[in-house]
Every structure is written in C-alpha cells, then in structure tokens.
Amino acid sequence: MNRIIDKIPASVFHSTNLPVMNRLDLGEGLTLIHHEVNSLPIVNLNFIIPLPLISGEKSGTANITSNLLNEGAGKLNAFEIDDLLESMGTTLSVHASADNFYLSILTLTENLEKSISLARDILMTPHLNESDFLRERERIRNRVVRMSDDASYLAETLFQKIVFNNSVYESPVTGFLNDLNKLTIDDVRDFYQNRIKNVAVSVVSVGNIKLTELAKLIQHFLPDRRISAPSFQKTDQFKIDNTTIYFIKRKDSKQSEIILGQPTGGRKEKRLAEKIILNSILGGPFSSRLNQNLREKHGYTYGISSGFNFNKHLSAWQLSTGVDSENTYNALKQILFEIERLEKGISDNEFQSALDHTLMSIPLQFETQTQITNKYSNLISNGLAHDYFENFMRILHELSIEQVNEYASEFITKKGFVIVVVGERIEPVEKIAAEMGYNLKDVKIEDVISGNITF
Amino acid sequence: MSFRFDFNYEKYTLANGLEVILYPDSQKPAVSVNICYKVGSANEIKGKTGFAHLFEHLMFQGSKNVPKGGHFRYIEDAGGNLNGGTGFDYTHYYQTVPPDSLELVLWLESDRMGQLLPALDEEKLQNQIDVVINERAERYDNAPYGTAFETLLANLHDENHPYHSPVIGFSEDIRTFTLDEVKLFFENYYSPANASIVVAGSFDPGSARKLIEQYFGGITGTKNIPGENLIDRKKISYKIIEKRENVNLPRIHLAWRSDKIFGEDDASLDVLSHLLTETKSSRLKKRLIYDDQISLDVSSAQFSGLQDGSFFIISTAKQGVDPQSLHDIILGELSLLKKDGIRPDELSKAINNIKSGNIYSLMKLSSIAQQFNLYNYFLGNPDMFNFDISRYENLSIESLMETLDKFLNDCYIDLRILPNE
Numbered sequence: 001m002n003r004i005i006d007k008i009p010a011s012v013f014h015s016t017n018l019p020v021m022n023r024l025d026l027g028e029g030l031t032l033i034h035h036e037v038n039s040l041p042i043v044n045l046n047f048i049i050p051l052p053l054i055s056g057e058k059s060g061t062a063n064i065t066s067n068l069l070n071e072g073a074g075k076l077n078a079f080e081i082d083d084l085l086e087s088m089g090t091t092l093s094v095h096a097s098a099d100n101f102y103l104s105i106l107t108l109t110e111n112l113e114k115s116i117s118l119a120r121d122i123l124m125t126p127h128l129n130e131s132d133f134l135r136e137r138e139r140i141r142n143r144v145v146r147m148s149d150d151a152s153y154l155a156e157t158l159f160q161k162i163v164f165n166n167s168v169y170e171s172p173v174t175g176f177l178n179d180l181n182k183l184t185i186d187d188v189r190d191f192y193q194n195r196i197k198n199v200a201v202s203v204v205s206v207g208n209i210k211l212t213e214l215a216k217l218i219q220h221f222l223p224d225r226r227i228s229a230p231s232f233q234k235t236d237q238f239k240i241d242n243t244t245i246y247f248i249k250r251k252d253s254k255q256s257e258i259i260l261g262q263p264t265g266g267r268k269e270k271r272l273a274e275k276i277i278l279n280s281i282l283g284g285p286f287s288s289r290l291n292q293n294l295r296e297k298h299g300y301t302y303g304i305s306s307g308f309n310f311n312k313h314l315s316a317w318q319l320s321t322g323v324d325s326e327n328t329y330n331a332l333k334q335i336l337f338e339i340e341r342l343e344k345g346i347s348d349n350e351f352q353s354a355l356d357h358t359l360m361s362i363p364l365q366f367e368t369q370t371q372i373t374n375k376y377s378n379l380i381s382n383g384l385a386h387d388y389f390e391n392f393m394r395i396l397h398e399l400s401i402e403q404v405n406e407y408a409s410e411f412i413t414k415k416g417f418v419i420v421v422v423g424e425r426i427e428p429v430e431k432i433a434a435e436m437g438y439n440l441k442d443v444k445i446e447d448v449i450s451g452n453i454t455f
Numbered sequence: 456m457s458f459r460f461d462f463n464y465e466k467y468t469l470a471n472g473l474e475v476i477l478y479p480d481s482q483k484p485a486v487s488v489n490i491c492y493k494v495g496s497a498n499e500i501k502g503k504t505g506f507a508h509l510f511e512h513l514m515f516q517g518s519k520n521v522p523k524g525g526h527f528r529y530i531e532d533a534g535g536n537l538n539g540g541t542g543f544d545y546t547h548y549y550q551t552v553p554p555d556s557l558e559l560v561l562w563l564e565s566d567r568m569g570q571l572l573p574a575l576d577e578e579k580l581q582n583q584i585d586v587v588i589n590e591r592a593e594r595y596d597n598a599p600y601g602t603a604f605e606t607l608l609a610n611l612h613d614e615n616h617p618y619h620s621p622v623i624g625f626s627e628d629i630r631t632f633t634l635d636e637v638k639l640f641f642e643n644y645y646s647p648a649n650a651s652i653v654v655a656g657s658f659d660p661g662s663a664r665k666l667i668e669q670y671f672g673g674i675t676g677t678k679n680i681p682g683e684n685l686i687d688r689k690k691i692s693y694k695i696i697e698k699r700e701n702v703n704l705p706r707i708h709l710a711w712r713s714d715k716i717f718g719e720d721d722a723s724l725d726v727l728s729h730l731l732t733e734t735k736s737s738r739l740k741k742r743l744i745y746d747d748q749i750s751l752d753v754s755s756a757q758f759s760g761l762q763d764g765s766f767f768i769i770s771t772a773k774q775g776v777d778p779q780s781l782h783d784i785i786l787g788e789l790s791l792l793k794k795d796g797i798r799p800d801e802l803s804k805a806i807n808n809i810k811s812g813n814i815y816s817l818m819k820l821s822s823i824a825q826q827f828n829l830y831n832y833f834l835g836n837p838d839m840f841n842f843d844i845s846r847y848e849n850l851s852i853e854s855l856m857e858t859l860d861k862f863l864n865d866c867y868i869d870l871r872i873l874p875n876e
Contacts, residue, residue, distance in 0.1 A: 039482055040814060041458060078745070079736035086734055086804035089811025106815060108458075135748055142704065142751045142773045149599035149702045251875075252701045254592040286527040296524060299585025302593045322593045353532045360534020360553055363484040367551075368818040 018362075018389055019372050022211050026219050029200035029227070033376055033386075034211045037369055043112050043207025043214075044373040047103040047119060048380050049199050051096060057168075057191075058183055059451065060175015062096035064136055065188050065196070069094050069103075071132040074121030078132070081118065090115045094122065098169050099312040100381045101196060106370065109208050113217055120221040123201075128192060133185040141180050148449045151257035151422040154248050155320065158448050159259045160309075163316045163418045165240055165455060176451025198227045204377045206369040241455045242416030244439040247429055248448060256328040256423030260335060261318025262413065267310050267382055273395045274407040275308075275317075280354040282306055282342050283319050287353070289338050290319065298334065300327040312382050317412065328421065329428030336436070339412055345405040359396055362389070458814060460840040464827070465660065472648025472678055473671050476827050476837045477663055478655040480820075485535075486656035487551040488560045489824035490568075491832055494644035495544045496624070497617030497683040497762070502631075505587065505624015508541040509632060510640055512583040514548065515539070519570035523579065526563050533559055543618050544683065544761040545832055551821050554657040558666055564652070565670035568645060572638055580634055588630070591623050599702050600872050603769075607710040610694060610868045611765055617684040618763055646676025651831050655824040686762045688712075695869040699876065704751065705778040706771045708870040709785060713766040713862045716759035716833055722846040723858035724757035724766055729805040730797065731755050731768065731788075738788050739768070747784065749776045761833065766862060778871050789863055797852050806847045813844055 024032045051062055070092065071078040085092055088111040094103050103122065107115040147153040157172050164170040171179070203218055242262060264275070283290040283306025294300045306319035323331040346354075366372050379388055419438070421429050433440040447453055464478040496507045517523040530537045535552030550560050595601040605621040612619040652671070654663050691712060714720040731739050732755040743750035753770040770781050817823050817840075830839040 040818065042814065042818075079741065082735040083800075083804065086736075086808050087800075089807045091815075108811060108814075135745070138748070138773070139744070139751060145703045145774060146599075146751060146771060151597065250701070254597040255589070285531045287524060287531050292524060295586055296582065299582045299589070302586060302590040322589070322597065324589055324592060353528065356532045357534060360532075361536070362534070363553055364534065364536065364551060367484055367820060370818060 019206070019366055021376055021386065023386065024211065024215050026215055027223070029198075030218070030222060031202045032211075032215055032218055033202065033204045033380070034214055035206045035372055035376075036208065036210060037206055037372075038208040040369070041109045041208055042369065043105075043107055043109050043205060043209055044369045045105040045107075045116070045119075045203060045205045045207075046373055046377040047123065048202045048204065048377055049101040049196055051099060051101040051195060058175070058179040058187060059171035060140065060173070060180050060183060061187055061191050062101065062195075063173045063175060064133070064140060064180075064183065065191050066094045066096040066101060067136050067140070068128055068132055068188060069122050069126045069192075071136070072127035072129060073118075074125045076121070077127075081122075084114075084118060088114060092118065092122075096173060097381070098173065102377070112209060116217050116221050123222070124197065126192065128185065128189055130185045133188055137180060137183060140174055141177060144174055144177055144180070144449050147174075148445050151250055151253065151255070151322070152320070154250070154445060154448050155257045155259045155420045155422045158246055158248065158443060158453065159261065159318065159418060159420045161448075161451070161453050162241055162246065162420070162455070163261060163263060163318075164314055167314055169311050169314050171451060176449065178450045178452065200228055202380045204373055204380060206373045239455065240418060242418055243437075244441050245419045245421060245429055245433045245436075246441050246443050248420070248422040248443050248445060250422050250424065250445070253325060253422070253424035255322040256325055256331075256421055256429075257320070257322050258328070258332065258335070259318055259320045259420045260417050261309075261316050262415075262417050264308065264315050264317040266313070266315045267384060267388075271407055271410075273392070273399050274404050275411055276358060277351065277354045277399065277404050278342060278346070278408060278411045279306055279308065279317065280358060281346050281350050282338060284354070285357060289341070290335065293334050293338055294321065294323070294331055298327070298330070300324060300331045300334070304335075310382065325424050328423060329432050332429075332432045342412070343409045345408050346401070348401060351401040351404060355396060355399065359393065362393065460817075462823075462838055462840065464838060466831070466837055469647065469668065469672055471672065471674055471676065472646070473674075474651035474831065475664075475667055476651065476653040476831060477660050478653065478823065478827060479658055479660050480655065481657050483656040483820050484553070485551050485820055486554050486557045486560075486654065486658045487549065487820040487824040488557070488564065489547060489549040489653045489655075489821070489828050490564055490650055491545050491547045491653075491828040492645060492650045493545055493680070493832060494649065495542045495546055495683075496620065496622040497543045497760070498644065498681065499620070499624075500684070501614060502628055503636070504620040504628045505622070506632060506636070506640060507546055508623050509583060509587050509629060510637065511539045511541045511546050511548075512587060513575060513579065513637060514567050514571065516579040516583065517574045518567040519573045520566050521563060521574070523574075526567070529559060529563060530556075535560075541622055542760070543622060547825065547828065549821055549825065551656075557654065557658050557663065561666050561670045565674060568647065568650070568671065569674035571641055571645065575634065575637060577634055580632065580637060584629055584632065587623070588626055591626060591629070595621070595623065600700070600706050603706070603708050603870060603872055606696065606698065606870055607708055607765070607767070607868055610696065610870075611691060611710055611712055612763075613687055613689045615684065615687050616689065616763070617686060618760060618765075642677065643681055646678065646680065647671060647674050648676060648678040649680045651828055653824040653827045653837070655827065656820045683762065688763075691866050691868065693865055693867060693869065695871070697871045697873060699873050702872060702874055704771050704774060705776070705874065706769065706872045707778045707781045707785075708868075708872070709768045709782070710868040710870070711766045711862055711864070711866065713757060713764040714759060715762055715764050717846075718759070718764065720858040720861065721757065721759050721764065723850055723855050724759075724764070724862065725809060726802065726805045726847065726850060726855060727859060727863070728755040728757050728766070729809060730801045733805070733808065738792065739770070739785060742784055742788055743770060743781065749773055749784075750781060778873070782869060789859075793856070793859055797855055799852065802850065802852055802855065806850065809847050810844055813840075
C-alpha cells in the first residue's frame with residue numbers, strides 16, 4: 001500500500017464546561033442539587049445521608065440495615081416493592097459505605113413521582129422485621145465465607161485492617177464475621193432510628209425534569225429532617241504496622257495477589273494535584289511506569305495499577321496486582337524499583353502526558369446522567385465544596401513540573417509500606433522480606449474474615 | 456411506556472469494503488469510535504484456541520507508525536479511554552475521546568488495520584503470551600469457580616463446534632503460537648472488507664467522511680474471508696459432572712443448548728431468564744433465597760451467538776446445604792412453570808424491565824457505538840434499536856411456553872463445583 005502518514009494528528013485541549021448544578025435548600029436538613037438534561041426520558045436520583053460509623057459499633061451494621069430497608073416498607077413487603085419497581089421499569093438500590101448511606105433511583109420520568117413516593121416509604125417506614133434480619137444476616141455470613149475464596153478480597157480486607165487500624169475504616173462494609181455473629185435486630189433498629197430516620201439528607205439528581213417540579217416532589221414526600229448526622233469520632237491511636245509483609249496462604253493459587261500502600265492525605269490536602277500527577281505516572285493509566293514495566297516489559301501480570309482509597313476522614317494510597325507465582329519476588333523487586341525511581345523525579349514528557357491525561361479526561365467523566373449524578377454525589381459524600389472540580393482544574397492548569405518534582409520524594413514516604421501477599425509459595429516472599437528488612441507474618445484466612453487480627 | 460429510539464445516522468461502504476456508520480450527536484461531550492472485525496474464537500481450530508484473543512492484544516503492540524505502547528499513550532494523553540474485546544464471533548476495538556481527537560483515533564486505527572505486520576516481532580509476541588497466560592490465571596484459573604464456564608461449553612458442544620472452547624483459550628495452546636501464524640491470521644481476517652467502523656458523538660459528518668476516506672480508503676486486503684467453523688448440532692443428554700476445587704461453598708450450574716442470537720426463541724429465553732431469577736419475586740429467587748433459604752444466590756442467562764446459544768441457571772448453596780436439593784428445587788420450579796403457565800403480570804413486568812434496561816444502557820456513547828456495530832453485524836442493519844425492543848413487546852405467554860418446552864427440557868449439563876475434601 002502507498003499510504004504514508006508521518007505526523008501524529010494533534011489533540012487540542014479546550015476549556016471544559018462542567019454541568020451546571022443548581023442548588024436549593026428545601027427547608028431544614030433537606031438540600032437538592034439538580035442538573036436538567038433532556039436527551040432521554042429518564043431521571044437519576046441519589047439520596048445521601050452522612051453515616052460515619054462510630055467507633056465501637058459492630059462492623060456490618062450499616063450494610064445490613066441498608067439491605068433490610070427495602071425488604072418491606074409502608075404497606076408493601078419485599079416482593080411487592082420489587083413488583084412495583086419492575087412494573088415501572090425503575091431501578092432502586094440502597095447501600096452503605098463507611099461514610100454515607102445511599103438510596104439511588106434510575107427511573108423513566110413518567111414514573112418519577114411513584115419512585116420518590118416509594119423512596120419515602122423505604123426511608124421513613126421500613127418494617128425491619130426480625131425474620132428478615134435473621135435471613136439477611138445468614139446470607140451475609142455466607143457471602144463473606146464465599147468471598148474468602150477470592151484472593152483480591154482477602155488482600156484488600158487485610159490491607160484495610162492494617163492501614164486503617166483502630167478506625168471506622170478498618171473493616172469491610174459487609175462486616176467481620178465476629179461482629180456479624182453478635183449483631184441483633186435491636187442493633188439494626190437502633191441504628192436506623194438514630195442514624196437514618198429524620199437525619200439530614202442531600203438529594204443529587206440529573207434528568208429531564210425542571211428544578212422547581214422536582215423540588216415540589218421532594219418537599220412533598222420528604223418533609224423537614226431535623227437531626228444532624230453524628231460527627232466522626234477521631235481515633236485515639238492510629239498505629240500502623242509498616243515493617244511487616246503479611247502473607248495469607250491460599251492453597252493451589254496460580255498467582256500471588258499483592259497490595260502495597262500507606263496512609264495518605266485526603267481530597268482536601270494542599271498537594272493533591274502533585275499526588276494525582278505522580279500517581280498517574282507511577283501506576284494510573286495503562287501507560288504508567290508500573291504497567292509498562294511489570295506487564296509490557298516483563299509479562300509478570302495481566303495488569304497493575306495504583307490509586308487512592310479516599311474516605312472522608314482517613315485515606316490511603318495503594319497499588320494492587322496479581323502476578324504469576326513464580327515471579328512474586330521479581331514483581332515485588334520491580335515495584336520497589338519503580339517507587340524508588342519516582343522519588344528521583346519525572347521528565348518533561350511524562351509531566352505533560354500526565355497533565356494532559358488528567359485534564360482532558362475530565363469531560364468524559366461527566367458524559368452520562370449516572371456519571372454526573374455520582375460525581376456530584378461524591379462531593380456531598382466527602383464534604384467537598386460545590387466548585388471543587390473547577391478549582392481542581394484551575395490548580396492543575398497552574399501546576400509546574402518543578403512543583404511536582406519538588407514533591408516527588410515526599411509522595412510515597414520511605415518510612416515503610418503496608419504489604420499484603422496472598423498466594424501459594426512463601427519462599428520468594430521470605431527472600432524479599434529479608435532483603436527489605438521487613439518481618440514476615442502468616443495470617444490465616446479465617447482470621448482475616450473474622451477480624452481476629454492483632455498487631 | 457411508548458418510547459421509541461430515533462437515531463439520525465448514515466451508513467455507507469468504502470471501495471475497499473469497509474462499512475462506515477456515522478451517528479453525530481452534538482449534545483455529547485465526546486466522540487466514540489468502535490471498529491468491529493468479523494472474527495472471533497469461532498474461527499479457531501483445535502490446538503490453536505485463544506488465537507483471536509491473543510491477536511487482539513497484539514493490535515496494541517504498535518504498528519508501522521505507532522511505537523509499542525503508543526496507541527494507549529496517545530489516547531490517554533488525549534484524555535480518552537480505550538480497550539478491545541474478543542468474543543466467539545467478533546473482535547472489537549473502541550475508544551472514546553474529546554471531540555478534537557477524532558482524527559487521532561482514525562489515524563491510529565487505520566495504521567494498525569493497514570500496517571500492523573511491519574511492527575510485529577518475536578519479543579512482542581512472547582511478551583503478550585506471558586500477559587495472556589496471566590490474564591487466564593487471574594480471571595479463570597485463580598478465580599473461584601473460574602473454569603466452570605469452559606467446562607460447560609466443552610460438554611454442551613462437541614470439539615468441532617465453534618463455541619466448544621473458551622475465548623481466552625487454553626494455556627498449552629497459547630504458548631505455541633508463532634509469528635507466521637499471527638501474520639496469516641492478520642491477512643485472513645483483518646481486512647477492511649471484514650470490518651465496520653462506527654463514529655458516534657460530537658463531530659462534523661462531512662469532515663469525518665473525508666478523514667475516513669483519507670486514512671482508511673487506501674488500505675487493501677483480501678475480500679475472501681474464511682468463515683466461521685460451522686456448528687455440528689450435537690444432541691446432548693443429561694450429564695452430571697462433579698469437580699472439587701478450592702472453594703468453600705458448593706455451586707451448581709445447569710446448562711441447556713438454546714437458540715442463536717436474534718433467533719426466533721432468543722427474546723423468549725431472555726424473558727424466561729428474567730422471570731426465573733432477576734428480582735426478589737422471580738420464581739427461583741423467591742423459592743431458594745426467601746422461602747427455603749438454602750441458596751446464597753441464583754442467576755440465569757440466555758447466552759447467544761451468531762450460530763448457537765446456551766441457557767444457564769447457576770446457584771450457590773449455603774454452608775451445609777446439599778447441592779442436590781438446589782438441583783431438585785430448580786427442576787421442580789421449571790416443571791411447575793410448565794404445568795401452571797406464566798402469569799400475565801410476570802410477562803409484562805419482565806418486558807417492562809428489559810425495555811427500560813435497554814434505554815438506560817444507551818446513556819453511554821460507547822454503548823451506542825457498540826450497539827450500532829452489533830446490529831450491523833448480526834442483522835445487517837445498524838438501526839435495529841426499535842426492532843430489538845419490539846421482539847419483547849410482541850411476545851405472548853403462548854410463545855414463551857413453547858420456548859420453555861422446546862429448550863428447557865431434560866437434556867442438560869449439571870455441573871457441580873464442590874469444596875475440596
């Protein structure tokens with residue numbers, strides 16, 4: 001063929017207009033944030049209630065409460081709720097994170113009123129029957145046992161337990177088995193009464209309905225909610241073991257699952273932009289240094305990536321990968337090599353690539369109604385300002401490579417890492433633990449899912 | 456619900472056979488490009504499983520004007536996202552980028568369609584063989600119940616059937632691939648005459664037409680594309696398979712041979728799946744999870760391709776529950792359904808839900824682009840959105856009952872994954 005192309009077509013960045021969100025305070029404890037879009041006859045809604053678990057509460061309480069809320073509410077039982085949703089073609093889900101409780105709706109606009117009415121019943125008059133509780137608790141316990149077959153679940157659960165030790169973030173949302181075994185229906189009813197019912201709620205919505213019409217509907221179905229959410233309880237002691245490789249032996253593993261990370265600042269931190277750029281270069285997109293090294297150069301893994309586990313109060317930076325068992329040692333060596341290399345700084349090309357990627361990918365994150373709803377819900381969930389995205393983009397535009405390189409040696413501190421490995425062969429891990437001057441500690445799967453880890 | 460799709464698109468074909476579908480929508484903040492090559496694992500032969508999928512990986516290893524890693528790097532730097540996927544019948548490559556980067560995407564896609572081979576070498580091939588072996592380990596061999604699907608396929612279909620082997624292939628086959636085989640595969644299947652490209656989103660159609668002609672018009676390739684292996688419709692009889700694995704809970708998988716995609720019973724099987732397991736009040740979920748409380752989960756699916764289909768029901772037993780009791784209840788509920796029939800409200804709810812799910816899935820530009828390409832491939836017309844929905848709207852209880860009797864009979868594979876002793 002005679003087709004000759006020697007020039008890469010250029011991409012040009014234009015300033016991004018983010019969706020305009022209109023905010024309305026609808027009375028005490030009720031806020032509506034809405035963006036009107038009319039391309040499809042559908043509406044997305046997220047009801048968000050702040051929900052920091054209080055230290056000492058049994059893990060899994062928020063999760064089982066959220067599961068039970070739509071097991072019967074108002075005049076409807078669980079099947080009737082589902083039948084109603086199906087007849088409307090509406091999806092409604094209820095779930096909890098460590099920081100918030102969410103009720104999410106995706107509905108055809110013609111069924112919006114009926115959907116919000118149902119949401120009201122679920123939030124205000126759930127049945128919370130003991131028989132439902134016993135069935136759900138048993139299912140969750142079985143699910144935890146099922147999940148313990150999964151190497152990535154084990155690694156993530158143990159990593160969180162260590163890195164968020166002695167805080168509300170140390171347990172999986174589903175809860176540890178020890179806590180689930182002790183949970184009672186009274187715990188659930190108390191939790192609902194004190195932490196959900198009548199607690200201030202924010203509603204984030206995107207869809208083809210006018211702000212004023214939606215405000216009327218929300219006000220009609222959810223009158224004033226007067227109770228503020230309880231505040232987060234600071235942990236007295238936040239001690240992290242970052243001198244040990246924790247190893248979970250999982251029989252017949254073909255791969256070793258590795259998580260390595262450490263605590264980091266949250267979304268409000270001053271040097272967040274530098275961190276985002278450095279992480280992007282190290283382990284963010286496919287072209288990152290870690291993925292190019294471990295996957296594209298050595299073939300140790302199908303993929304490796306790093307990122308931030310941002311919570312409202314405590315956050316972590318972490319990388320995770322599954323590598324073939326024979327190369328566990330080699331992979332860890334390369335991971336540490338890339339972390340050390342990052343401390344020496346980045347090139348102009350890398351800086352520009354990471355900056356372009358971060359800035360120019362922003363419009364695509366606001367493409368669909370669901371994406372927009374979730375993006376703005378994240379602002380609410382994390383207590384961030386309404387102009388957070390615009391500010392972040394402005395900071396990125398002003399960022400220089402000098403600022404990033406100046407921060408490169410501080411981004412990932414050498415003070416130590418929380419490292420978890422799940423797999424079959426322990427010998428290579430012993431070798432690298434010795435080389436790093438780390439201890440090696442075996443942890444049993446039963447202890448991970450029960451929450452029986454002590455430091 | 457009377458909603459109807461109305462997509463203002465155009466379709467034309469270049470002189471070299473490449474089909475082009477343009478769907479401009481200036482309301483979108485991005486443009487999505489989806490290329491579908493009509494080749495998948497159904498074109499592979501025994502001993503060479505996984506070839507189509509490995510080839511998809513090699514398409515990201517650079518081409519004459521694009522260095523290794525360049526395709527990902529350029530798209531990511533432009534703020535876009537991208538990937539590829541291989542199925543039994545087709546392989547697709549997709550990227551969504553800000554509107555100004557459309558030309559970049561067309562350039563990249565055309566470079567690998569026209570000039571992949573000069574950039575391929577043994578080192579890249581061996582590297583991607585290692586990566587795919589790891590992908591197989593991560594997603595199948597090391598995942599709980601991960602090899603269940605390939606066990607079902609191997610027992611539903613005889614070894615000459617195009618859907619006998621998993622798309623990712625077997626490690627012992629993947630390790631044997633050579634550069635000569637890769638080159639032959641490219642020449643046979645990666646021709647413009649065997650592909651269609653969709654551009655959807657915020658772009659000017661006139662400019663896009665010019666760019667597509669500029670970048671793809673000069674690419675030549677064979678027009679004699681080898682077809683898929685043809686199905687040998689083996690009649691199966693009931694077979695129980697027990698496998699012990701490193702899992703805590705037993706799981707049962709029941710699989711029947713069913714209808715091909717867009718076949719006359721395909722939509723009915725989707726609806727049957729829905730009313731069996733989709734919601735809390737669905738037949739099997741209600742019975743197994745709420746009434747008898749012996750199952751952790753239950754799901755089902757009509758899985759259909761160009762030539763054939765399969766219907767699956769899968770359920771995980773709670774601790775201490777004998778999987779035989781799950782099996783007996785599932786079969787008992789199917790018998791009840793056949794005896795008592797389907798209620799009108801069950802049918803209407805399922806249809807409603809499938810329709811709304813269809814609408815919700817098209818919020819994303821990349822999904823619209825992909826759907827245009829799939830309709831074009833399977834039905835010869837990219838604009839079959841309303842036809843697709845009407846398949847469900849036109850179903851009757853009688854037609855569903857016929858499908859139930861025809862397919863969900865006593866000829867099925869009963870695979871049980873049990874905890875190691």
